[in-house]
Amino acid sequence: MTKQMFAVMASGLALMAATPALAQQGGSTVTAATTQGPILSFSVSEEVRSRPDQATVGAGVTTTAPTAVEAMRQNAAAMDKLIAAAKARGIKTEDIQTSGINLSPQYDYNNQTPGQPPRFLGYQVSNSVRATTPKIEDIGPLLDALVAAGGTNIEGPWFGMKDADAQLVGARGTAIKEAEAKAADYARLAGFRGVELVSISEGGSFASPPPPMPPMVRLQAMDAKATPVEPGQVSNTLTLSFQYRLVR
Template sequence: MPRIRLAGPVAASAVALALVAGAAPALAQSQPAAPAQQVQIMAQYPALNLAAHGEVKIAPDKADINFGVVTEAPTAAEAMAQNAERMTQVMRALTGAGIEARDIQTSGLNLQAQYDYVQDQPPRLRGYQATNRVTVLVRDVEAVGTTADAVVAAGVNQIDGITFGLIDPTEAENQARQLAVRALQNKAEVYAQATGLRLAGLRSLTEAGGYQPQPPMPMYRMALQSSADAASTPVSAGELSVRIDITGVYDLAR
């Protein structure tokens, strides 16, 4: 086979191509792994997605009482006037019980016509009913029963319920958060030990829940019939539950 000789620029170009071709494998070996390979390596160690909660029991330090004055009269003006007179007495009773003006809020004022219905006859106007509802914040839970008795004696004829709560739930919530994080960490360590891996770090942490006031506790009509010389209406505040729910994602490694 005849030999082909390259001379001048053509020979130099051929040499350069040979050098590049020879260096290609070495360059490929020195470069880092491709992103797809890195993802595959990380996928060998699963992540933990866990949930836990912390709960604190605490005595309430406030109570909201919802009550109303309902009056009926032949005319709307009379119904409203009677209601206003009785509600004025109720406000005085609240002041006498140590309730401040800032803790008294009107929650509803309503006036409705009242009808009598007889079969096969048109409705007959009986009169008008006026309703004035008030929400009172009691900062001393020990005084809830005596406060309820005081407003009933002054003219309140409807008590819708009592709601116990916390004026500032921050401290209880923070205690519940600490308990929740400890529970989450303990659970993650158990899973890591069981899988033969170790915790590489906490990737994310999410909180849910928190302080929720309890539903109103109804006070029945029998409490409104207590006489002035009877013992105060017994009311038990009990305990509130402050719960924090969290979820966390932990990375695992060998």
């Protein structure tokens, strides 16, 4: 065996000796985290409630005609009026988004003769958009304007925060302090001297986005009084997952 080959083997043995925290047992890996002390894992959640700074409403129209082409044409004309009404209330073009278009044949199943197909009525088109605005106080008048423009399918409003993560900055510090105290308490109760932080991971939930809009949510025409809307508060939750090593 040459001196060069012996030197390479010796360096390899030295590297293995320098890393005793990693060993193979029955195909599994045991790391320093488990050989030096047990690992404590838990999560801490902090909820932040605040007044919303934006709201989204859904609106649409439904039209029926003898042919699919005519039903789509009538619906397009009605939707143009609806979108124009939203823009007239200050909604920007980039804050208006189509959320669903549905075209389907309609049949009359009443008094159907056995063995005969139902009576064909025509084609129905439902088209809806969602509009988002930071003007919370304008939601009621906006809904009224959409109905006055011909909107028959109204949904919402959904309230939320434009920058929900910014609301959680202070909550992170609170969660970490709570985790430190909890980990120290576990260590004391288990007879350990203290703890060492191994890892932190973040999760959470923000104010829910709007769900898919049902195709047939009807709202009758309103009187002269503006529709009252109360935004209340929205909840944003921060969840931090911690791992601590218990130290003797």
